[in-house]
Amino acid sequence: MESVVDLALLGLLAVTAIAVVRVRNLVAVVMLMGIYSFLSAALFVVLDAVDVAFTEVAVGAGVSTILALGTVALVGTRQQRHAKSPVIPLLIVLVTGGMLVYGTYDLPRWGQADNPIHGHVAPEYLADHVPLAGQDGEALEVHIPNIVTTVLASYRGYDTLGETTVVFAAMVGVLLLFVGTGGRRGASARGAGGGDDDPDGAS
């Protein structure tokens, strides 16, 4: 049953991805990306990754869609038809995909409990008690039933700190990009979607 739902969701994802590439109206593309995110979140639930699923819904389908819609509102909704031939990109994609598919024959089969990935540290993470490093006493053991939370906040806390740093750096970058425009020509920054800054670009 699990596999059937898995296959159906993967098929829907593939169809949605093709639609995203083919549709020219960018608002429709953004909406399709929202559908794509929700489908992948459903797939994550089937694959037992519930934490990844709700993060994907909140961040992938929520925040990303809002960001993309804001961008499309500023840059225009039509994608132009261009004369370039699709043959060379298609060839590159087919060759790359063919090589990757050939590579998958060396991968362990999906869903088996004795795959190499399930050795190493994962059984330790799944052990009942997770002692807090550097502390003693049973009271200080981490009693979080959700293993993903335990690993995220305790074992791999520095990863999460690094992630926060990246998000902060991206935020500063975005702010700097827009503060630069506001300082130089404050009037056109407000009406960035309008045609009034076309002469600037042409000069």
Add this chain to the structure above:
Amino acid sequence: MEVLGLFNYWVVIFLMMVGFYALISRGNLVKKVIGLNIFQTSVIIFYVSTGKIAGGTAPILIGDDHGVAEAGAEVLYSNPLPHVLMLTAIVVGVATMAMALALVVRIRETYGTVEDDEIQEQVLADEAVEGARA
């Protein structure tokens, strides 16, 4: 089950190649960013697929009132490690996407278009003007 053994990975590769194709064949910069997003999601699906154990359950301990599993409980949990790594990847992915879209908006403000061939024409025209001036 044996037939399906590699199917997840093939669909992941298909999605990855669709994203790659959008990235290299489409001229619109917003479409390129969205292609990159599809590519990234395919990698996330790949990692989460590798962590799955058929017949397993989500890695949340099933236990007593204190949330501690009973010793020797024979519950099969899927691997939590790829999930944790992909949580980080999703959040970092949206941060890079925000940055890329901000750059697209800035490019639109400077060049008045987000089609890469038109931007290229303008850059070449500007260079020609500067070359004539020098």
